[in-house]
Amino acid sequence: MRFETVTAVSFGPFRGEHLGLAPAFTIVTGPNESGKTTWAAALYSSLAGRRRSRGRGTRDDAQFKAKHKPWSGSRWQVTSAITTDDGTRLTITQDLVGGTTRILPTGTPKPLSRSELERRFGLSSTDWDDIDVGELFGLSRGTLRATTFVPQAEILRVLEQSDELQQYLQRATSSQAIDVTAQEVLDTLKADLATRVGSLSIGRRPLRRAIEELQDAEDTLYKLRAARDDLRRTTIRVAELARDETQARNTLAQAQAWQKWAEVDALESRIAKIRGYDAELADSTVVGEPAPPELLKKVRDARIAFLARDEPPEAPTGPSVDALESQLATLPQAPDGDTSPDPQVRAVWEQFHHATSAVASRTELPLETATDEALPDAESDELRRHANRLRLRRPTWDPREDETESLLRNRHAQALERFAHDLSAWQARAAAHEQAATWYATARERYAAEQAEYARSWDAYRATLTTRGEPVGRRGLSSGAARFGAPQWLLVIGASLIVAGLAATLLDPLIGALIAALGVAVVVAGLLMRTGSRRATDGGAPSVPQMDAPPPAPQAPEPTDLPPPGDRPTEPALSDQVAAIASRRSDWQQRASLFDAAHAQLTEQLSRRGLPSNPEELDRLAQAIDLRAGARRLGEQQRADLTRLQSEAQLAATRLLDALREKGEQPPIAEGEEADAADAAYRLYEAACDRRAEIASQASRRADLTRALEARSAADVAYRTAIERWASRADELLATARLVGGDPSDDAQAAAQWLGDWLEAQDHAAAVYQKRDRIGSLRAQLLTGATLEQLATKVDTLTAGLGNRPQSLPPNPDELVASASAQVEACVTRRATAEGQLVRLREQEGDLPAAVELAAASRSEKDSLIELKATLELAIEHLEAAQQQAHRTITPVLESAIRRRLPLVTGGRYQDARVTPETLAVELQERSGVWRDAALLSQGTAEQTFLLLRLALVEHLGTAETMPLILDDVTVQCDATRTEALLSLLHDISKERQVILFSQETSVRDWAATHLDPARSDLMVSLPPLG
Structure with missing residues (x-):
């Protein structure tokens, strides 16, 4: 089918505007804000209409309404005139506000009725006011959007959402009668599995x-x-x-x-x-009362004191008090002055002694004098500098540099030979590629002539059908229905019944099994009918006159598979190392020449001054000069040190004499003999200290004798007191015996014996009385008051x-x-x-x-759900396998279609393409053989690749009509070369199907002005800015 005109009765900013379209290639250009995208949307709406829905509808519906609903007024309507492949002309009016569709043959005021639509187009829609016109040709609204219509930036959105691309491909390859895919059935089954069964371990599902x-x-x-x-x-x-x-x-x-x-x-x-x-x-009761405790204590103490006394104390020994007093009277008094040398004076004398010793030691050492050897008149540093220059080595050349240079020159000669061979091979490939390009250009010109002849033959064929008087529309539609006849419909219906039966087993296993069995029977019948129809077509069908068959379309020439020759080989250059080696050789020769000249000049200079040219001899002379200078400096230093030491000795002698005078000494001093006088005076001071120390030692005994006298006096007093106390203990014992009734006369020993017996009697009486008290206490405890x-x-x-x-x-x-x-x-x-x-x-x-009954019922419910889960999982498994088989079936077809056009669009940069069955991702092969993911390439290459994928889908939909291709700004991401290649490809495609391109680019307008030919039904439309 193809569009003839589209009328925006009330659509977007347009009111009653018309847009005429050519049967082959139409390019609609214009600046921004000229309504190109609005016209593209109007074309889509004229076929797809607007689905009725309660509420606000989907997000895409709301966005489409916001963009394209008229800016004022209540009407929203678009009308288009289309022509089918068999010449039937239809006028379609879409009321987008009410969601109604009117389809009427062009030139007649009466729209097609429900029965006519059902009879002529095979439609069986449940809502005849909401008709999807794309279903006339085997496409749903979603499939139209995914294939034949490419709105602005739609390629990029599909590229960014691979799952949506896969959904488009499944819909494009699904049945034309039902708007459903295997993926949707899988989603329904999985949703039922999730909602009606759920997981074993998580959630709150059944x-x-x-x-x-x-x-x-x-x-x-x-x-x-x-x-x-x-x-x-x-x-x-x-x-x-x-x-x-x-x-x-x-x-x-x-x-x-x-x-x-x-x-x-x-x-x-x-x-x-x-x-x-x-x-x-x-x-x-026969024992008397014991004495009071106070009397017992007094008797016991007196007896113990008498028995414990020792022998009479001895008189003190040693010097008597008179002898000690006589010794004190004969001791001398303590002397005045130092009894030992003062530490400060001693320190001054030690300094003086040290200074005089240093002078004597320095005087005994000989003074250093310089040698009398004849030495040259030169500095030692100068001689050493000349010796170092004489030791310098002459610069040398490394022979390995010559070997490297020779090797590099040989390699360069071999590279020149290979270059000559590669250049000859490249020239041969370039000639072959140029010859192939010339052949392809000639084939393209021949194909264009065949296309013109095909157009004339088709016009003649259509005129012949008209003159025979047969209804063109019905005849054309029947040919389209033949492409999708009864066997195919039986296969589709049988597959749908099988899927419905699997889903019905969730509700009733018996009914589901019956539906699935019926679906299998229908599929078998369809296969048998398709086999029979093929046999009938091959042998048993009546022949049709030659004039009824449409003329065959010419075949487009295949582009050459010969790859470009590539870049011209580059002539090899001599390595930069050769020039570097030559530079290093020149530098060595220059440095060697300068070294020889400097060495000769130095030898001549040393000879004129009478100096040797041997570096070791020059070092020896420099060392001798340094030794002579050192001896001179050492002698001067020794004389200065002797003068300093003598001055320090004289100063120390003066300080020592002053210190002795402070101590009261008056040493005799002669003129110029201070040092000897100071030493003699200190010796006299030490002798006087020794004499005073001896006298002080004798005087120091006074304190000891005083303490000894005091101790002897105290010992005499203690002896007299002890004698008196020893004699009083016997008297006290006798008095105590008389107190308790004894008569010891004056014998202290007898009194002590008698008091001992008395104490024993008192102890026995106390023990008896204590026993009586204890027995009485025990008796009272046993009675406890009774x-x-x-x-x-x-x-x-x-x-x-x-x-x-x-x-x-x-x-x-x-x-x-x-x-x-x-x-x-x-x-x-x-x-x-x-x-x-x-x-x-x-x-x-x-x-x-x-x-018990509740547990049994719960167990039965669980078993039923597990059985339902197994059934759903089995159905999902079989449907996923069928879906993967469909992907593997369509993938080679898509790859072949993309591969045929890819080198033309990409300028030969990519030679091959492949599609992954699981994700339907596209990969491109570079000239080097490396595969690249198209989604990861540049934005332009990615959009061009997926545009080729859409073209392949349009060509292999298997619809009843040749669907047009409507594109909106698909060259935005293309450079000039690829834009021209893409336009040429679309121009070739327009020979087989109608192509409508909307673009605002100047390069597209210029190309259209040059290449579009009204004679072959091409057209360029220029839109003015709105307003």
Whole structure:
């Protein structure tokens, strides 16, 4: 089909504007804001219309409405006139406000009715007011947008969203009758799998919810069964605890009886002890009262002091007091002056002694004098400089440099030979490529002539059909329907029934299986019919007159596959290292010449001055000159040091004499003999200090004798006091004996013996009285405030009713009673706790049968969902395999179409193309053989590649009509060369289908003015700016 005109009745900024279009190639140019994009949208709307929808519609619908709805008024309408391949002319009116479509044959006022559309075009739409005109030719709205219409910047949007490109390709290769793809069915099945089944482990979809409900039901069932078991065990435990309590009470009664018999035994033992204490108290009344403690202490102290006294003290020994006083009277007084040399004076003398010693040492050393050897009149540094210059080595040349130069020159000669061979091969390739280009140009001219002849034959064929009187429109549409006949429709319907059956198994497995089986039967019937129709076409069909067959279209020549010859070989150049070696050789020769001249000049200069030309001899003379100068400097330094030392010695002698005078010494001094006088004066000072030290030593004994005199006087007084105290102890002992009633006369030893006996008697009486007090205290403790008769009565009371006395009692009856009481309390507590737990368990006991039924129902629901999940996953697996097979089927076709035109559009930069079946990504091959992802190349190359992909889709849609190609500003990203190549390609395509190009570029307008030919149904339309 092709567009003849399009009328913007009310569309965007246009009101009643018309745009005429040529059957072959139409280029619509104009500046910005001239309405080119609006006209392209009007062409699309004239076929696709505007789908009715409740609410605001999709985002794309809202964006399209915002761009192209009239700026004022309520109408939004576009009309187009089209011609089908068989010559049928139709007028289509699209009311975009109400979403209605009117299709009427051109020249008639009555639109086609529902029955006519169904009979003539095979449409079966459910909404006949909302007709997608593209369905007349086997395309839906989305497929038109994805293939034949290329709006402005649409290529870039598809390139950036590979998934959308894949969706376009699937829609372009899907059935022309239904607007659905395998991907959409997969999405529906996956959505059902996600919503009606869900995941096993995440989310809150039915499968996960059923698993959780089953888990909850099983948990509840387990808890109810566990509670029933707990109730049974608790009942048994209550009976066991009651028996334990009875046994514990019997044990407590026995322990309490033993406790009473133990108490009886304890009371009888107390009574026996009390009676024994009464007998002991009766025996202790024959002893008298002991003396008071104060008197006992006084007697004991006096006796101990007498017995502890030692022998009489001895008189003090050593010099008496008179002898010590006589020695003090004969000692001398302490002398005046130093008893040892003053440290400061000693330090001054040491400085003086050091200075005089240094003078003597320096005087003994000989003075340094210079040698008398004859030396040249020159500086040592100058001689050493000449010696260093004589040691310099003459510059040398490395013979490896010559070898390298020779090797490089040989390599250059070999490279020249290879260059000559490569240049000859390149010239041959260039000649072959030029010959192939000439052949292709000739073939293109021949193809253009055949196209003109084909156009004339087609006009004659159409005129013949008209003269025969057959309805052109119906005949043309029937030929289009033949291309997609009954066998193909049966295959499509059978495939749809299989998909619907798989989806219906989710609701009812039986019905789904029946639908799927019916689909398989329809597919088999379609295959059989297609086989039969082919056989009928080959042999059994009646022959059609030659005049009914349309003329065959000429075949376009294939471009040459011969690659360009490439760049002309470059002549090799001599390596830069050769020139560098020559430069280094020249530099060496110059430096060697300068070295020889300088060496000769230096030798002549040394000879004129009488100096040797041997560098070692020059170094020896320089060293001798340095030694002579050093000896002179050393002698001068020695004489200066001697003068300095003598001055320091004289100064030290003066300081020493001044220090001795301060100490009271008056040494005799002769003129010029200060040094000897100072030393003699210090020696006299030391001797005087020694004499004073001896006198001071004798005078220092006075303090010691004074202390010895004081100590002897104190010792005499202590001796007299000790004698008096020793004699008083015997007198005190005799007085004490008389105090306690003794009669010792004057014998202190006898008094001490008698007092010892008396103290022993007092100690015995105290022990007896202490024993009586302890027994009385113990007896009172045993009675505990009662009498002996009361204790005997208590024993009689306890034994009444106890029965026979046991032969033996346990060791700790009280502990047994306490343990038995605790055991009884524990048994009572455990029994009460178990009875309370039993009551609580009976109150909480649930409905176990109902829980069993709920768990069974939950398990059945989970199994059903798992089975549904397996069914959906199997259907998805088969559909994905079919989808991948479709991709692999269409991929070689698309690659071949792109490969044929790629070198022309890209100027030979890319030679081949391949499409990945899974992602349908396009890769291009460079001349070097490297494959590049088209999406990662430049913007222009990427858009040109995907434009070729769209062209391939348009050519291989398999529709009932040859669909036009409408392009809006597709050369924006192309340079001048590629723009011209792309326009030439579109020009060639326009020989087979209508091409409409909208562009604002000057280069496109210039190309159109040069290459478009109205004789071959080409047209250039220039649009003025709006307003």
